[in-house]
Amino acid sequence: MRRSFLLCLASTSVPLVLGAAVFNWPDPRLDTLDDQLYRPFFSAASRLALNCTARGGLTDTNATVAAQWLRLAYHDVATHNSTTGTGGLDASIAYEFNHLQNVGVGMLESLLDFATAPNEYVSMADVIAQGVIHAVIDCGGPIIPYRGGRVDATEAGPETVPEPQQDLASHIASFQAQGFNQTEMITLVACGHSLGESSGVRKVDFPLIVTENASTGIQNFASTLGFDNTVVTEYLDSTTDNVLVVGTNISTRSDLRIFSSDANVTMQRLASPDTFNEVCADLIGRMIDTVPSTVTLTDVIEPFDFKVWNTMLFPRGGSLAFLATLRIITAPGLSRTVTMFWTSRTGTFCPAGGCSAQAFEVTTSDSTLLGQLKGIPSFDLHSFNPSIDLATSISSFWFEVNNNDGSTPFIVDNNGANYIIEQDVLLFDPRRSNFSTGGTTMVVGVKDSSTNANVTALSTLTGSTTLPLPSRDTVVFEVDATNPPADGYTFYAATLSRKAISNSIHATINGTAYSLWVPFTSAAGA
The missing domain is CATH 1.10.520.10 (Peroxidase; domain 1)
Structure with missing residues (x-):
């Protein structure tokens, strides 16, 4: 059986454009392309x-x-x-x-x-x-x-x-x-x-x-x-x-x-x-759009009204830290309030309506020229960082958005399916990891690892100055002696190439396969 948890990816709804792509979280391809098309930081092509x-x-x-x-x-x-x-x-x-x-x-x-x-x-x-x-x-x-x-x-x-x-x-x-x-x-x-x-x-x-x-x-x-x-x-x-x-x-x-x-x-x-x-x-x-006949392209990618971004779950000081940001297209004149809700994975820590938290920070992010030409002035980023109970953990989350203009608050829930967190066994730990120009050490936590776990990463690397195409490299994680077990997790570390753009982490634990994807932007911004 394979279980997976994808970092930093999501979307909920799109403008009503004929033939527009519809995202259902998680979708790493469409989510990355959306960022590259509509947010200047994510691609040199937009700048x-x-x-x-x-x-x-x-x-x-x-x-x-x-x-x-x-x-x-x-x-x-x-x-x-x-x-x-x-x-x-x-x-x-x-x-x-x-x-x-x-x-x-x-x-x-x-x-x-x-x-x-x-x-x-x-x-x-x-x-x-x-x-x-x-x-x-x-x-x-x-x-x-x-x-x-x-x-x-x-x-x-x-x-x-x-x-x-x-x-x-x-x-x-x-x-x-x-x-x-x-x-x-x-x-x-x-x-x-x-x-x-x-x-x-x-x-x-x-x-x-x-x-x-x-x-x-x-x-x-x-x-x-x-x-x-x-x-x-x-x-x-x-x-x-x-x-x-x-x-x-x-x-x-x-x-x-x-x-x-x-x-x-x-x-x-x-x-x-x-x-x-x-x-x-x-x-x-x-x-x-002229491609080999074996290739199928997506529908047209338009900016999303709502999108979950920069999502991470990792052990921290007796609980699980959960980072998530809801990106909303800026609407001049509105001062929105966004509440996150989540449900427990095990036990009954959260009430029937879900545990909840308010955004700890709201910032504004620029749109690319392409986004501006499509009527997107900027994006509002509502960021959350609730502490999740270690024992009950988290299985899904969603948001309630209040425009504070007299209209009825509405739910953002991944097209009615909620944002499902499939597993909490293999987690990328940004605080224990180290990302610098001198080298990259990536640390992951493996839950209740009573036996040796097999943990590897498939890294995507930037190309050379003569062949600028991405390549792949597999690295092996070892038990991290510098980070002793804590909060029910054993930590594994690997040194990655400075040229790593993104990494897919894979682990086999007690016969079950787990995976998660760590984009470069998550690692760099942790």
Whole structure:
């Protein structure tokens, strides 16, 4: 029999959006993705490209982070074969830097931007897709729906990225293989090159294309900074400096061949800014949702009205400490009161209506730009830290929310199922653990361990500076001599790599298997 207790994960309800993902606690994948999409602290993808920020440095003085992220994603997707169902957005790009089509430092720089975001449940491919979502809105473009669940590849894909010197028939065939028809090819290229002055062709990478001196080292696609249809309008009125349209090397005028391939019908349609944004949102969304046929993506992930966060249970001074925070979307003008209730695991310590505690702290947490564009100004965090009786323990919890505006208080209870704590036998102990830049010692408590317990952790590690994909490592816990047994628990410790992002702890105790997941954010914030 397997028993589990998941830390730091939960949600209850979502806005009424057609096709929106519904979370039932615990769900580590959806919960992590929600944090990364809507809370700035949890992912560099939500911060580094704000305001179409330039990469800077000696290598790319004019290219923006957003432009690099968008290029990275398409080059990753371009391995897709819609007939065989292989390839797509699967982070295989990390193994493809030696492909001639993927020349340039921006590919590796982008993956390094994302290096600490994946974990056991969220892939690098999922984070690359997030980068696209944020890149577009950070440069003033439309909101693109986000789905998760991508799976990282373990090897390179085929060399199928279209190249500027190829003829039109080759380009049409390449995009057709990826699942896009000729009209969609024209549109997707225009959308991809829409970042204009913030993106373009680097002379150092493509000396046969950028044959003239460029003061910044980059020949831009358009004259404006940001996501707009200037690349279209300047093409139509013949004022463009797009080197792939008017470059002196006629053989590499790939944008010209593509844009004009239907007598400019599609480009004329894209001259409308509203049409451009609408069509680009749809096609870029399809692009990042292009995955191998064996992968099933989630429904669209919208911000949750209510979400349990940073939940931990551990022995402390004669009782069990229980940490939990209820995250609520801020409603201007409301001053909510939140009460936590819980029931006992054994015995009758709690009354029929449950034991209860008030929040000891209420703070406000920022929303990402994506969240703000969806109408989420910020989140209110109602934090709890009740002491749980050791003998009776805890089996489930829920909340009562009072808006204090004359309306009837309501219950937040994991869609009617309550937040179930399945076990209290294997517990991560943040106070006995040590997390520092010098190393990480993780300590877990095993309840009533009369015999030796087998305790291990599967750690997810950040990748290297040359291959920034997450990897896995198994470590073994030993009885912790520095922390003697207390409160009915025996403590086990293990030294983890400084590169650990998250850890799944597993133990077999008297023939029963237990597990718990400890995200990096829990460990770091304990």
